[in-house]
Amino acid sequence: MEKPKTGQAFVFQKDIPAEDMPTWTKRRIAAHGKEMMLVENEFMTGDTAPEHEHYHAQITYVISGALEFTVDGETQILRQGDSVFIKPHAVHSAEAVEDSLIVDMFAPMREDFLD
């Protein structure tokens, strides 16, 4: 299995690799083009995304579970159906308070994820 190609239209989850991550459980790079990228992330309770920032705008959407998100110093718990917009260079972090599945979207794409 390999990551989908940049600009590839259809991406089937069964065809893409789930990468083990240092501080959370799994990441899958899904559909993307140069303008934007979708990334699916699985967190177990207590997993974290440590504080960081990037020039890409980001939206995270919670499919299941619950996570504590901090963006620009404001902290909220996000649950199923909730979302957060992270403007370019906003400092942000997350910690799963339940086992969670989320999608992160970036504009433009995270070229640093493709190596």
Added chain:
Amino acid sequence: MEKPKTGQAFVFQKDIPAEDMPTWTKRRIAAHGKEMMLVENEFMTGDTAPEHEHYHAQITYVISGALEFTVDGETQILRQGDSVFIKPHAVHSAEAVEDSLIVDMFAPMREDFLD
């Protein structure tokens, strides 16, 4: 309830309106900034998004259910966890073959959705 503000960080699903759509069931405008926008759509079996195109890049991710998507003349069935990248101005359409929940992401944001 009203649509979230452009650039608002945290968006809770319970606070945003579900709009009735002409050819599918419900739409919720979720987190967005000028760079990108997240939209949650509920389809019942047989609901359609008729053929259209726009200058925004789009990624659709299937949370549950199954939809037949056509992009640039190629048709595929997308199910839970599958995604599709729709490049700017690519002609696309969809028909739900099961009751489905999807998220559509656009870059830049769909200013035409904000009226």
